[in-house]
Amino acid sequence: MVRRLWEEHNLPVYVLTDSIPEDEIVIVRNPLDNVVKIAPIGEILGHYFTGKGKERIILPLEVPSWNPNTGNIEWRLIGYAYRHKIKEKILKIYTDQRGIIRTTKAHSLFVFRKGKVLVVPAKEIKVGDYIIVANRIPQVGNNLQKIYLAEAIHYTLSPDERASFKLEKNNCLAGINDIPLDKLREYKWVVDENGRRLPNEIIINEEVSWLLGLITANGVFHQDKCISIVLKDPRKEVLERAKKLLVKKFNITCIQVDEGEKKTSLLIESKGFYVLLSWMGLNKKIEERRIPEVIVNSPSNVILAYIEGLIEDNMNEDGNIMYTTRNNVLAKQVFNLLLTLGLPVTLTLDKGRCIIEFSKKTLGVSGNTSRYFEAKKVAQYLSTKALSLSSTGKGTVLVHKIKETAFPCTLFKDHDGLGDVSAVRVENIEEEDYDGYVYDFAVPGNESFVGGFGIVYHNSDPYGFYIYSVYKSGSISLSYESERLATPGACFIGVAPSDIKKYKLPPQAIIKAKDTDIKRAKELLRYPWFKSKAWKRELKLFLKTQKKVEIEGLSTHGFKFLSQKYLPDKLEHKEWID
Incomplete structure (x- = not known):
């Protein structure tokens, strides 16, 4: 095809091969406002492209990228992103504790073989190889996030629907439709059609974050604008905490309904609260829900509070934290957020379910999320308890065997403490029919980015001269066809x-x-x-x-x-x- 384009049509030619499917998760940060997104690559990048078959665009975005010189995962600017459409078989690479890697056959991954980290095309990876994955991702947010109920109402409802809401400031009421968009944040209260006052400004602190996590995992949204938090065999302290927080943070009194068979619901009858959660995307079906963006960009203690709320109904008797979901996107978001906290995490796939687990007892954590160990303390724990560590000469990359732990082995390169990457074993490889867009980043310098369940992807092949020679003179491996x-x-x-x-x-x-x-x-x-x-x-x-x-x-x-x-x-x- 390349030869025909050159000979018959005199057209310039470029070829795109290294790519991941549009529904694979990646992590990007906009350096202009430091907003981070953890979402399918097609959702994040799709609107930047014009819809042509093959496109390459320059974007002002950063991605977590592995620096093999330091062993660290760091934020790096991408050089460009590209997208093209394919209809062919792609690979599904099953790994131990990091799920399934879906990629085109030409896309490269970092593979640990014979004491070295190599860049290997997916089609050449074999069962028994070890894939490099992120053990830790740079922290995302430092500041508490704020959201405004009035803005949620403005962007979610039509003018007729939002006419029933009023805003209050200094004991004066005004219709929400009569207030300019840039003035909505100045009002203290939102008053619904029943005269109930809800706070306009909501600070996403640990308490609010825990409640949002509880609703993400257990919320049921009804057509009459009511919400039920449905808990199976709930602990009394969880019910009381949720009811108190609804009153304290949202001025809402809920109704407790005992449904039998060890099931209890908290019924929330508030249209304003329903709209707020819908604005954050939590009104979707369980299998379609995502972690709200305000949580992703929150400080570590707030993220941990959200995760605690998410798993409140999944605590094992032995104290292990286990989050189970069939929502693949949500599972990857949770997994990567845990990596930003430096927490050692295990993943198990079981008949379509993603099971994420880590030990609460190991981390020395009580019910108060503020007592979770910081990433540095977790690393110190692992270095003394979980791994057999040693040091060799400068520039040597080591794999250390695990001692009585299920967590992956860790790679590091001549620096103090643990490295930011691990090696996980390839258990199986299958092919999958794929028809749709595929994407890739080019990351100058490190040539890598993090996606999926912390998978470290290699980006485009850096050997420009060599690629040129293949097109000009043919491939050595296909010399008989050159x-x-x-x-x-x-x-x-x-x-x-x-x-x-x-x-x-x-x-x-x-x-x-x-x-x-x-x-x-x-x-x-x-x-x-x-x-x-x-x-x-x-x-x-x-x-x-x-x-x-x-x-x-x-x-x-x-x-x-x-x-x-x-x-x-x-x-x-x-x-x-x-």
Whole structure:
């Protein structure tokens, strides 16, 4: 196909292969407002694309990315995102304790083999391999979040529906439709059609967060705008805590209904409260619910309170915390939030159910969520109790065996404490028919991003020169077909190592070469189609400076630099390499 496009139509060609399905979870942060989203990649990125078959766009977003030089997971800017549509078989890689990885066959993962971490295409991964996964993710939020009931009413209801609500300030009432949107936050109370006053400003602290977690797991939303919190065999203290918080935080008195068979409901008859929860997406069916964005961006103590509410009805007698759900997206959100807290987590898949478990007793936690260990204390606990740790020479990556624990082994690289990644075993691999969009990020520098149940995905193949050679001369592994498949008229325009100095690219655009990059460059010097003076000059310069730059680095001179300066210069002066 590449050859036909070049020969018959004289068209420029690019190929997209490394991708994950649109319903796979990723984590992104907007550095402009520091808002973090943990959601399917299609939901987060879909609206940025125009709907064409294949697109590549530059976005101002960050992702958690593994830095193999430090062993840490850190926030890194993406160079670009791309999307294309496929109708083919993809792979389902079953892992121990990290669920199923769904990816195209060409997408690479980090694999631990024979004492080294390698970048391996999914199609070459085998049962018994160990996949690198995040053991910890950078903390998300630092400040308490606020939401406003008046804004929820404005955005959720039609003008006729919200006409029954009024706002109160200084004992004066005003119709909500009569107040400009930018003035809604100035009012203290929202008054419903029954004259009940509800607070307008709601601070998402530990108490409110716990209640939201309880409703996420056990809330039932009725057509008459009522809500039931249905608990199976509830503890008395849970019921009393929920009732007191509804009065304290929302000025709502609920009705307790004993339904028999060890089941109790708290009935909440408040249209305003119903609208508020609907605005946060909690009125959806259990299998479609998500963690509210205000929780994702809250401080660690608030997130822990939410998770405590989420699992209140799932506590084991032995004190283990267990959250069970058939909602795959919600399970991945919970799992990744636990990773932001540095908590050791196990995952089990059982007939469509996701079972997330960690030990409350191990963490030394009582019913008060503020007493949960911080991530650092958890790491200290693991380093003394769970793992056999040792140190070797500089730059060595180690896998340490587990001692009486179900948690994955941990990788770290010559730094104090535990690393941010673990290795989990591949248990099985299957194929799955897929018809839809697939996505990928390019993350300059680390070449990785975190998704799924903490899976560390590799991004696009960094070996630009090598890829070029395959299209021009054919694949070595398919040498018997090269004459038919290759595109000998292809030329390399860039970005080349010499362009760093020529175009005065700043330090933030320059990437330090990895050992794999240097190894690949030395291999290319031995290839017969890289024997020209121009290729030798560029490859030797790369080996000398050990610096590279991806094409996104040109955007440091402005987004139009590539199209209005770089490419016109190259074409005008015929500065390509044949």
